[in-house]
Every structure is written in C-alpha cells, then in structure tokens.
Amino acid sequence: MAAHRYWRALSLEAYGFKGLELSEFQLMAGASRVDAAATLTANVAPASGSLASLKDDSLNTSAFWSAADVRALVLAWDFGSGGDQDIGDIRLGSAADPAKFLLVARMQFSDDGVTWINAFTASGIQWPGVRAKTASVVDNTGPNTVSLLHFNGANGSTTITDERGKAWTAQGNAQISTAAPIFVGPSLLLDGAGDWVQTTSGLTDFAFGTGDFVVECRFRTVKSGAQVLLDFYATGGAGKNWQLWLNGNRVPEWYTGGPSNAIALTANTGAVTTGDTHHVVVRRISGVLTIFVDGAPAGSAVDMNDYSNVGAGQFAVGAQVGARNAAYDVQGNIDEVRVVKGSGGVLRLPFVPAWMPEYDLATKYAINSTVYARPAFDTPSPTAAGNIPVYGVLREIPSRFRGRADYLTGVLGQGIGRVRGFTLDYVNPLNKPYPCRVVLVRESGNLTVREQWSKADGSYDFQFVDELQSYTVIAYYEGHAKRAVITDGLTRANGKVELMA
Known part of the structure; x- marks a missing residue:
C-alpha cells in the first residue's frame, strides 16, 4: 500500500455498551510507530479526558466517549505536506474497563482530505489487560x-x-x-x-x-x-x-x-x-x-x-x-x-468460519489476533480465558457442531448472497442517516438469520446468505419507541438479493 498524508479511523465499536475509552491509539508502519508527529483531531470531543492522551504514549491518561457518540466518532490524522505514511497496523492502549475497549475499527486513507479509500479493518481486537497495549501480528500462522x-x-x-x-x-x-x-x-x-x-x-x-x-x-x-x-x-x-x-x-x-x-x-x-x-x-x-x-x-x-x-x-x-x-x-x-x-499447530481446517462477518470485516491484515465479528447484542467477555476465537486461524468445526446450512453454504443456493441497504430517518429532518438495530428474516419459516446495527451513515450489509431465498428486513428505530420499518419480499428476481463479488 502506498503512503498517504491523511488517515482516519471510523465505524468504531466497543466491546460493550458503556462507551469507548482508550489510553492510546497509535498508527504503525510495520513494527514502527509513526503517528507521533501527526495532528490528531476528532469530529466529536471526548466526554472526558483529551485527544492528547491517545498520543502521549502514557497508559495512565485516557479519552472517553459515550455510547451515543461512538457510532459517529471519527479520529483523523494529518501527517502534513511531505509527511506521507503507509499505515498497515494500529496499536491501542486500554483503560480500566474491558467493556469500553475497542473491538472494531475501519482505517481509511486520503491524499486530499476529501476522498477516502478503505485501507483495512481491525475486527475483534483482543483485550490486552488493564492499562496495557495491544501486541500486533501480521498473520496468525506466525x-x-x-x-x-x-x-x-x-x-x-x-x-x-x-x-x-x-x-x-x-x-x-x-x-x-x-x-x-x-x-x-x-x-x-x-x-x-x-x-x-x-x-x-x-x-x-x-x-x-x-x-x-x-x-x-x-x-x-x-x-x-x-x-x-x-x-x-x-x-x-x-x-x-x-x-x-x-x-x-x-x-x-x-x-x-x-x-x-x-x-x-x-x-x-x-x-x-x-x-x-x-x-x-x-x-x-x-x-x-x-x-x-x-x-x-x-x-x-x-x-x-x-x-x-x-x-x-x-x-x-x-x-x-x-x-x-x-x-x-x-x-x-x-x-x-x-x-x-509447516503447520505450527494452528492450521486447522476446513476453511469455514464459526461466524461469518456481519460488517465489512473480511480483513486483509490480521491485527492483534483478530477474531470473528459478532452481532451487536452478543457482547463477549474480554476477560474470560478462551472465550474469544481467533480470526484468520483455520478452525476445524465438525459437521455436528455447525450452524444451520443456510448460514454458511445455503439450503437452496450456495450461501453467496447479500442483502444490504440504508436506514434513514422518517421524521424531520427526513432521510437523515439513522443508525439502528436491523434484523434479517428468511421468509421461509420466518427464521431470523442475522442481526446487526446499521452504521453511522445508515448502511447495513448482511453477507453470505442463501441467495435463492426470500427475505424481510426489519429496522427497529430505538429513538422512536422502537417503531419498526419493514421491507419484505427481497429476492434475486427483484435485485434486492445480490451475489457476493
């Protein structure tokens, strides 16, 4: 990947629902930290602490954002004219509460600060312990x-x-x-x-x-x-x-x-x-x-x-x-x-993940022993030993332990479909992006297939579903007394079920 002047972190999600608190957010080029000289800004000011705490290389100071602010939060770094950097990894510092640690972050780059391109996504970042830094690895096969x-x-x-x-x-x-x-x-x-x-x-x-x-x-x-x-x-x-x-x-x-x-x-x-x-x-x-x-x-x-x-x-x-x-x-x-x-004891197959990513988390950089993404309401315990499966490791899952076939390979089809769209507000101001809980239901048998939260821009994306089924999407608008918006009859025939590219 080439070097770029501007970098930003967005689509942030914490382990729990108490907000986000970090003592460090460092950008890495290989094994070297490179963000020290960059100017760090945020579109939402911390509720407590300061942005400077994310750069001071001290684990004793931190910045905290409330749960309501996390979904819209964007952290941006400007390396200045001639200071372009090629970022391939991030290193995070924790605070005291594991539920407030960062689980997901998408990194983007730009050369003009206007047009942004996805670089990589860090998903399921492993809790390093109280007041500690994450350790980065390129790949779990070592x-x-x-x-x-x-x-x-x-x-x-x-x-x-x-x-x-x-x-x-x-x-x-x-x-x-x-x-x-x-x-x-x-x-x-x-x-x-x-x-x-x-x-x-x-x-x-x-x-x-x-x-x-x-x-x-x-x-x-x-x-x-x-x-x-x-x-x-x-x-x-x-x-x-x-x-x-x-x-x-x-x-x-x-x-x-x-x-x-x-x-x-x-x-x-x-x-x-x-x-x-x-x-x-x-x-x-x-x-x-x-x-x-x-x-x-x-x-x-x-x-x-x-x-x-x-x-x-x-x-x-x-x-x-x-x-x-x-x-x-x-x-x-x-x-x-x-x-x-060689195997190193981690090359276990078949290549079928225990949980398919719900966001665009098909990460190209296995960062911090990255793990599978989880639905928004299934909060893992970052302190429970062995609770977090390793993303990217080739897991052997006997057939008797696998989920319903249409989650992974399809019942009628091959499991290569996707259903995506946007949740927009239906009260003034109309059509403003509205992050909310979204549920995908297979109309045959009314099976709830997946659920996730739409992002800050209102987008949701259910990937690797049976492409030959018919689906209903239910969006629960929490701020409007959970009044749901239902979109049904989504199929390949009407273009609402797409094939994975």
Whole structure:
C-alpha cells in the first residue's frame, strides 16, 4: 500500500455498551510507530479526558466517549505536506474497563482530505489487560507463513507487497486493480497475455519437503480454458515441485512436477464458473493432501511426495513460468495468496468460519489476533480465558457442531448472497442517516438469520446468505419507541438479493 498524508479511523465499536475509552491509539508502519508527529483531531470531543492522551504514549491518561457518540466518532490524522505514511497496523492502549475497549475499527486513507479509500479493518481486537497495549501480528500462522500477498495498493500500481518481506516483480501488464474487488479492496489484474507476478527470493520456502503445508488463493477468471494460479513447477531435477491450476475443464487441481509429472489431486466439485469469485485451498497434514473449494472439502489423497525441487527458478502467480506455457496464463483477478510451510499447530481446517462477518470485516491484515465479528447484542467477555476465537486461524468445526446450512453454504443456493441497504430517518429532518438495530428474516419459516446495527451513515450489509431465498428486513428505530420499518419480499428476481463479488 502506498503512503498517504491523511488517515482516519471510523465505524468504531466497543466491546460493550458503556462507551469507548482508550489510553492510546497509535498508527504503525510495520513494527514502527509513526503517528507521533501527526495532528490528531476528532469530529466529536471526548466526554472526558483529551485527544492528547491517545498520543502521549502514557497508559495512565485516557479519552472517553459515550455510547451515543461512538457510532459517529471519527479520529483523523494529518501527517502534513511531505509527511506521507503507509499505515498497515494500529496499536491501542486500554483503560480500566474491558467493556469500553475497542473491538472494531475501519482505517481509511486520503491524499486530499476529501476522498477516502478503505485501507483495512481491525475486527475483534483482543483485550490486552488493564492499562496495557495491544501486541500486533501480521498473520496468525506466525513464522510458518512464507508468503502472504494482499495485492493492496493504488489502481494501476505494479508494486507488490509481501507481508513476509519477499521481493516481487510484475511481468507484462500485471497490476493492482481497484475496479473489481475479490476480498475487500484491490486485487491483482491479469489480461491473459503474458501477465504474472513472481519472486526469486527464498525459493526454498516453497520447497515443502515431506512436511505439512497450506497453499491458498482467491480468484475470478473470465477465461474458459486451463490456467495456472500458483506456479512452482518445472520438469527434471531431483524431488518434486508443484502447481495449483485449473485444468482444461476449469476444475481446480494440484499438479506435481520434477523428474515425473503427475496429477496429485483433482477437486470433485466440477468446474469453477467464469465471472464468479472462488477460493481454493490445498493443504497437506501428516501425508494427507486435501483440496477445499469455496470453503468445502473437495477431495483427499495420500501424498508422500518430497517437494524439495527448486528447479522452477521462481514462484509465480497467474501463469506457468517455470516450464513456460503461455496458453495457461490467467485472465482475470487473483487475491489473497498465502503459502504456509509447516503447520505450527494452528492450521486447522476446513476453511469455514464459526461466524461469518456481519460488517465489512473480511480483513486483509490480521491485527492483534483478530477474531470473528459478532452481532451487536452478543457482547463477549474480554476477560474470560478462551472465550474469544481467533480470526484468520483455520478452525476445524465438525459437521455436528455447525450452524444451520443456510448460514454458511445455503439450503437452496450456495450461501453467496447479500442483502444490504440504508436506514434513514422518517421524521424531520427526513432521510437523515439513522443508525439502528436491523434484523434479517428468511421468509421461509420466518427464521431470523442475522442481526446487526446499521452504521453511522445508515448502511447495513448482511453477507453470505442463501441467495435463492426470500427475505424481510426489519429496522427497529430505538429513538422512536422502537417503531419498526419493514421491507419484505427481497429476492434475486427483484435485485434486492445480490451475489457476493
């Protein structure tokens, strides 16, 4: 992500409903704090304490906002002309009451202070204890993640940032695009004619040997034929190397190379659809290779291969480069590439979260051991050991413990629908944004599917619901004696149920 003069934090939410109190709100570039010289302002003055307390690096002073002010609160930093910073993390200081600690914050940047762009969202920030600072981590898989590409950046940029520090170069017309998000924000755009990105740094990190590994990416393709998503493949040499691709029928497949080439595992889900976003994961644990497509297991096989061959000469995203075949170039977008060498005891699958995010919390930066978002009325106890699940960690959830199927994968459909809109005031002044409690009801059986609070701008967004169902949205206007506004008959046919992009 590029450096910018202006940064702000908004969409703030505390653990409980007593308001928000912080002793520090620091902005980080990598492991370094960079906000000390910036001018900090707020659109709502603290009810007690001062903004200066968020910057003095003292845990003994704090600023407090009432619960009524938190939803509209925006904290803004101005780094001044020539002082642009690339913020990738935040560090918070707590006060005495865990219920007043920050759970959710969205960070945005701007170059002119007028037009703002989402940078990342910190969700479920873990309570650090009384008068303590949060500790930041890039990724919950720790040192076993050898490459992590978010493909964040300005539209058209060819700068590729790896959270594990590897140097990447863009080939052909490969570039960052903000036009068609896959996983919140920019993605890698490839035109299918000689485009890819690659690294030649630390290639032994991609040679897994006989150990455990996880390889994953998200993508959207507009090409009908075979194409290589991730490439560490070459012919010849000692040991095996590998490739994750879509075969000629657009079925995800794990392919091995080296002295003998072979298909190690083909997904049993059939072809992926062009124009839609997909998520493919391949993992090996204790010699068992498993492939997951869009969150569901799609086949397993015994795999005792020794992936020690580095003959490819590079690790590439979006094309077959090690044994170059231009016919396999990807045409479309790729995002969120992760390669993990070893398990570290946290790589548990399948890739189905215990609770789908209710806000736009598909965070690209796993900050402070970020956790799953929770509904507005389900307040977790930040002091209860083991109460907070870790967001981003691959949780193994036996089928008997999972929720209703339409929460995650759909009953009639695939669980890729979304219902969104705005809650606006219906008394003077008319159509002013009105944050309130919003409930999504599945009209078949009157099942309450989700509930959340609309944001300061009145927006709500229910994601990953059954796209083939009909829904009713109920908005409870707390300030008007809870008089509800009901919108029913929301379906794909009338455009009120959308597909997740």
